[in-house]
Amino acid sequence: MTTIHVLADSGQDLVKSHDSFPAEEDSEPPADELENHLRTLEVDEATIDYDRLDEAIEASMTVFDLGRRRQRTAMDSNLAPIVHQCIDVPPRVAAVPGMWHYLTLLRYPDFITSRWSQDDDLQEKFLGTQKDLYSNHLARLWWGAHLTYDEEEDHYLATHRLFNKQRLVNYVLDSSFRRYRPAAIAFAEELWDESGKNITSIAKRFNNSLSTTQLESRSKDQIRDQLGKIRNYVENTN
Amino acid sequence: MPTEKALDSELETFVREVLQNANDQGLPNDDPVKVTFEFNRLTGDDLDEYLEALQWTGQADPPANLEWHVERAIENEQARDPGLRRFVDSFEGDELLVLTVHDENTTGLVGEEDDSSQPYGALVKDFGGSEKLDSSSGGSHGVGKTVLWAFSSISTVIFNSGPRETISADEEPPRLIGRSILPAHDHEDANRTYTNHGWFGYADDSEIDRLGRPPSLWDGGNAVSELADTLQVDRPSNETGTSIGVVGFRIPGEDMHPEPEDLSEQFRHAAVKHFWPAISRGDLDVRVRTPDGDEEVANWNDAPGVRPFVECYSQLFEVETDELEGPGSVAKTTVDITVPEENEGVLDAPDPEYETTVDLLIRQLNPTDTEEFDESDDRDLSRNRVARLRGAQMIVDYVDKSSVADRGDDFVAVLVCGEAQSPNGDTPTPEQRAVEKFLKRSEPTQHDDWQGSKNDYLKKHYRGTIVKEIAALEGERLERALAEVVQEDVESGDGVPDMDDVAPIMGGRTNDDESKGGGPVMDWEEEPGTWFDDGNWMFYGKGGPIDEDHGPWSVTITIDRLDVDESSSDSIPVQSVKPLSPGVGIVQNGDSVTLDVDESIHEIEFEGSSEKVVDGIGDVREAFEIGAITEARLDVSAEIETEDDS
Amino acid sequence: MPYHYADGCLQFGINGFSFDGGDAGSPDYDDRTIPLYDYGDWSEVTLEGDVTIGNSVERVFPDDEGPPFPAELIVIVDAEETQLRFEKNVADPPVSEGSYDVELTLDRSLLRGDVVMTPRLVRTEPCRKGLPYAPNDGMRVAGGESWTVVVDHPTKDSDGFPFVYRDFSQDGMPSEDLVHSFSKTPNPKMMINDQNENVVDVLQSGNTYGFRPNMKRLLKADFGVSLWIQLVVLTGTTIAEAGEPEFDWQEGVVEEISESELGTHLFDENADYEAVVSELGDRISDPSKLRELITDLCEAVQLYQGYAEDLDYFIQEHSP
Incomplete structure (x- = not known):
């Protein structure tokens, strides 16, 4: 039995109506106040390894140069599998937005701020929900890993590849086909070395084709095969 | 009668x-x-x-x-x-x-x-x-x-x-x-x-x-x-x-x-x-x-409504918690009772006074329970009742405690007293025996109540507080024990229930500009539609403004390409359009085409087609795979000037 | 669709469900939902139903392909909140018109919120004839209405102004007060002091009869009166400054005024949205009209909330 902390909706309101955080530079979440808006969930078969997670996040922030875009992407690629491993909870729990709000606001606020300081919408990296996997930063890393982890071979190769390409991860986590794991993995495996521009048109064409093709009836290999054909067409017509 | x-x-x-x-x-x-x-x-x-x-x-x-x-x-x-x-x-x-x-x-x-x-x-x-x-x-x-x-x-x-x-x-x-x-x-x-x-x-x-x-x-x-x-x-x-x-x-x-x-x-x-x-x-x-x-x-x-009570009672020696954990869960608590000292004038070996408790089991209802109550059609076998029993293993009565559920979850409860509190086969404790005797003596001929007031038989056997202690198992003391379990504390940030009608304003403005015109403006004799034929999307339609007193009007036709979520991903350019009615002007704007009609014409008929969507692909199968042929939808919008405008 | 597609050809029915091999329940046939949120702690639910392939299926395959047809019958399971999509096979190819049983077991730890299940008939071989028939394997050729498994209590999107409990003993809160509004933002709220046990007790009581529910009706009217006065004045101030309402809730206020007896009482019978905006802005910005507005407003809001009626009823019911 593990106790999972969850920030209540009222805590979210508090952040949304906060005067300085996160809008002002070097501002911090109102931790003391937020503590009053915590709930707990008791979950069987769940563990959160904070020691390892703390260590990994701390190390990442020193190893990677967060001022450079490529480095930030590389950090995500490196951290996503670790986040997924350390936060070992069933999807039912990972789908509770408040769990991620607690982690970003009360556990790792500095990390989130550093990772996204260049971004316009820092607030959604702290808040944000599952409906929009692009938003909450830790949820994004966890779910991205969850959807691309190779269960049979027990490795995160596709996860690394997915996060290593900003355009790819954005597009995949923004599409509804991401929920079909073979599709998410096929994208990472097939398009990891494609140019950003091509990724966009390939993914768009793939999405169009799903108006007639039933995604769930396709295997990962069939999807890769199809992506290959789209890639050829896109590369040839350009 | x-x-x-x-x-x-x-x-x-x-x-x-x-x-x-x-x-x-x-x-x-x-x-x-x-x-x-x-x-x-x-x-x-x-x-x-x-x-x-x-x-x-x-x-x-x-x-x-x-x-x-x-x-x-x-x-x-x-x-x-x-x-x-x-x-x-x-x-x-x-x-x-x-x-x-x-x-x-x-x-x-x-x-x-x-x-x-x-x-x-x-x-x-x-x-x-x-x-x-x-x-x-x-x-x-x-x-x-x-x-x-x-x-x-x-x-x-x-x-x-x-x-x-x-x-x-x-x-x-x-x-x-x-x-x-x-x-x-x-x-x-x-x-x-x-x-x-x-x-x-x-x-x-x-x-x-x-x-x-x-x-x-x-x-x-x-x-x-x-x-x-x-x-x-x-x-x-x-x-x-x-x-x-x-x-x-x-x-x-x-x-x-x-x-x-x-x-x-x-x-x-x-x-x-x-x-x-x-x-x-x-x-x-x-x-x-x-x-x-x-x-x-x-x-x-024969009485399906007992099932929730049976479920509840079956947890007597199983459940430890005094908190409900959602529908169908059972919690256990106690109700205090003091059995007065027995009267030595009447009994040979009178018991002393016992301060003790009886057990109260509470089950939070789930929809199956409710169905079972409905099937039973018996007002005792329904929500928010407390079934009371002692060692005789017979329900003395069902007490209605709906007032407790007013603020909280619907429940059923079983109040287990006296010798019924000891597991089958165990010897009851002196306290349990004392409660058993006390309640048994309080029962009227029909054994369908525990009655403390106007009960000479009880008065004869006990010295001390009788009426209040018997009443405790039906009245406020029972209610308090129930309320402790059933009524959830509110936490900071929780919404106050049922306040929606105080100011129903948060949906913003419901009648926004688009629907302001209100209702359809066109009367279609043939509803515009599109179908795929030989590499093109074809379309056809026939109709005119509903209002016959119209000024000049126009119809704009777009063919939307749909993706997996049935949202429009882009549009397929209209290549040709043929108004089958005279006096209609054609304006191509981007992928769409607009047909301009003057006020003298009340109805037009049109047909046309898109550009070929499989150009340069050759193979139809592949055209589907690469997302060239998809589901499509014809979007026809009309603009009609009223007489006044013109 | 660019090829023959039989929409509504598949009839998907759910007959019942059971938890962990035990308790059973029945679905809501009107809404085509399977509400599971009131059944406590279950870990697995098994749904039982069937999918019937109707005779329009013949239309979507060329004559030389069947029956039986080269397609599989599946149910698509889509759990949006837990990012899970998969197919449940109902019938292997080839399939014919007729009814097929389906039994589906869902693991609660993998789900949250709603799970949508949709029947589909999918080609399992390319079609030699090609268009106008679906040419490729993997293409869907028939569909039907879905069912929704409601795993967790739906959070309803309410149109009502939110009332929430708040601990007023915290810093920055008026600890002696009962209600406090918080309305300068796009997301205003009315806060109720949760340290006042008696009031909480009343507000938490249901909509039945008796002292507490009746008292609740009265409290609602009471809160409503002060809330509405604030809402109208704040909205009017915004209009006076900016010419129009700024936030959604302010538009809601104007709309509610124009459509309710508030408008009738404050302005006149036919005051539409635009009229309310201009009148309100006008009366707020002119001090002489403001006095009158406030008086009218107090009257109008009392009528709107049915304050006197509730109070009268309460006294009749509960006077000693």
């Missing part, structure tokens, strides 16, 4: 009383007490023999036939019994319904003729007069209640028993005795008065002199067994127990001919409703047999 509800409750009382007596007389083994309600409809020779054995007609002087007494008893104005009169008026000697209640694995009617502390004596004792609350309270022995007679059309009940033990060697089971309780009546010549006791027994003058009534018959040879057989009270086996025959079964105040099939259903419902604790523990087995020979065992389906 009594209401139907009241009648039902009379029947319930009957079933409760009968089952409670049998249950109390269970033998100390692991087998259940078995009670069978058997209905027989006697006709023809069976009925003739029955009436003869009952001496319904026969010797008239001195009067020894029952009919004679019944007819005169009707005349008693003080003890008017309309049911009796109705029977006499309608009975034609052709049909009679007899209910026999067999109990098995019970002690039977043990006891000497004049020992009123034993089941036999309690049955034959004088209870014909006024029964006070204290007279039989606390006594669990015997069928010493008029309820059996009330359900006989001629107020006559026959008992045949195999008692567990007998006093002398010549007492060989079965033991047979019958009793009528009729209004007192006079002989015509006015020189003799009959009291309300009538007996069927052994005509032994010396015993009649000694006891004031005939003693029971014992089976010397087979004569008594045969008589019992004729009287429909033969025992199902040689084991101990009692068979009780209710002559001419009726429901007091109801019509003379109840249907045994209906009765069977009601009996089983009442049995399950009040005895589910005993049944669920395997201590009691109740059956009903109808004249057609069908036998039904009472089970939860």
Whole structure:
């Protein structure tokens, strides 16, 4: 039995109506106040390894140069599998937005701020929900890993590849086909070395084709095969 | 006129009383007490023999036939019994319904003729007069209640028993005795008065002199067994127990001919409703047999609404938490009770005062529970009721505590008191025994309440606070214990329920600009549509403005390419459009095309096609795979100037 | 669709469900939902139903392909909140018109919120004939209405102004107050002091009858009066400054005024949205009209909330 902390909706309101955080530079979440808006969930078969997670996040922030875009992407690629491993909870729990709000606001606020300081919408990296996997930063890393982890071979190769390409991860986590794991993995495996521009048109064409093709009836290999054909067409017509 | 509800409750009382007596007389083994309600409809020779054995007609002087007494008893104005009169008026000697209640694995009617502390004596004792609350309270022995007679059309009940033990060697089971309780009546010549006791027994003058009534018959040879057989009270086996025959079964105040099939259903419902604790523990087995020979065992389906209570009670020794964890979960808490000190003047070894608790089990309802309540159609078996029981494993009553659920979750609860608090087979603690005695003594004759006020019997046995302690298990102390569990604390940030109608404004403006025009403006004779043909999307439509007083108008046509989410991903350029009506201008704007029409034209017809979507692909199959051919939708928007505008 | 597609050809029915092999429940046939949120702690639910392929299926395959047809019958399971999509096979190819049983077991730890299940008929071989028939394997050729498994209590999107409990003993809160509004933002709220046990007790009581529910009706009217006065004045101030309402809730206020007896009482029978905006802005910005507005507003809001009626009823019911 593990106790999972969850920030209540009222805590979210508090952040949304906060005067300085996160809008002002070097501002911090109102931790003391937020503590009053915590709930707990008791979950069987769940563990959160904070020691390892703390260590990994701390190390990442020193190893990677967060001022450079490529480095930030590389950090995500490196951290996503670790986040997924350390936060070992069933999807039912990972789908509770408040769990991620607690982690970003009360556990790792500095990390989130550093990772996204260049971004316009820092607030959604702290808040944000599952409906929009692009938003909450830790949820994004966890779910991205969850959807691309190779269960049979027990490795995160596709996860690394997915996060290593900003355009790819954005597009995949923004599409509804991401929920079909073979599709998410096929994208990472097939398009990891494609140019950003091509990724966009390939993914768009793939999405169009799903108006007639039933995604769930396709295997990962069939999807890769199809992506290959789209890639050829896109590369040839350009 | 009594209401139907009241009648039902009379029947319930009957079933409760009968089952409670049998249950109390269970033998100390692991087998259940078995009670069978058997209905027989006697006709023809069976009925003739029955009436003869009952001496319904026969010797008239001195009067020894029952009919004679019944007819005169009707005349008693003080003890008017309309049911009796109705029977006499309608009975034609052709049909009679007899209910026999067999109990098995019970002690039977043990006891000497004049020992009123034993089941036999309690049955034959004088209870014909006024029964006070204290007279039989606390006594669990015997069928010493008029309820059996009330359900006989001629107020006559026959008992045949195999008692567990007998006093002398010549007492060989079965033991047979019958009793009528009729209004007192006079002989015509006015020189003799009959009291309300009538007996069927052994005509032994010396015993009649000694006891004031005939003693029971014992089976010397087979004569008594045969008589019992004729009287429909033969025992199902040689084991101990009692068979009780209710002559001419009726429901007091109801019509003379109840249907045994209906009765069977009601009996089983009442049995399950009040005895589910005993049944669920395997201590009691109740059956009903109808004249057609069908036998039904009472089970939860006869009163599905007990299931939530049974579920709740089954957690008595399992659940530890005093918090509900969602629908279907069970929590356990306690209610304080102080049993006052017993009165040493009345009892030899009086108990001291005990401060103790009884157990309260609470189940949060789920939708299945609600369905089961609906099926039961019994206001006791519904949400927010507390079923109360003690060691007898019978539900004393169901208390309505809806007020507690006003703020909180719907629930059912079981209040488990006294000896019922100790696990099966364990010896109860002194506290549990004390509570058991206290509550047992508080029960009125019907055992359907715990009554502290105006209870002389309790007052006689205890010194100290009685009324408040008994009331605690029904009133505020019970409510507080329930509320602690059922009512959830609010936390900062929780929404206040049901406030939506105070200011219904948060949806913003619902009538925004787009729908402001309100409703469709075009009347389509042929609804515009698109279909795929030979590499192009084709389209066609025919129609005009609804409002005939229109100014110039236009129609813009776009073909949307749809993606997986059926949202428009982009548009497919319109390549050609042909207005089939004259006087229409065509303007291409990007992928769309607009048809401009002047005010003199009321309707146009158009057709056209998109660019080829498979250009440069060649293979149609591949065109699908690479997302060139997709689902598409024709988007037609119209703009109509009104006369005023122009 | 660019090829023959039989929409509504598949009839998907759910007959019942059971938890962990035990308790069973029945679906809501009107809404085509399977509400599971009131059944407590279950870990697995098994749904039972069937999918019937109707006769329009013949239209979507060329004559030489069947029946039986080269397609599989599946149910698509889509759990949006837990990012899970998969197919449940109902019938292997080839399939014909007729009814097929389906049994589906869902693991609660993998789900949250709603799970949508949709029947589909999918080609399992390429079609030699090609268009106008679906040419490729993997293409869907028939569909039907879906069912929704409601795993968790739906959070309803309410149009009502939110009332929430708040601990007023915290810093920055008026600890002696009962209600406090918080309306300068796009997301205003009315806060109720949760330290006042008696009031919480009343507000948490249901909509039945008795002292507490009746008192709740009265409290609602009471809160409503002060809330509405604030809402109208704040909205009017915004209009006076900016010419129009700024936030959604302010538009809601104007709309509610124009459509309710508030508008009738404050302005006139036919005051539409635009009229309310201009009148309100006008009366707020002119001090002489403001006085009158406030008076009218107090009257109008009391009528709107049925304050006198509720109070009268309460006194009748509960006077000693």
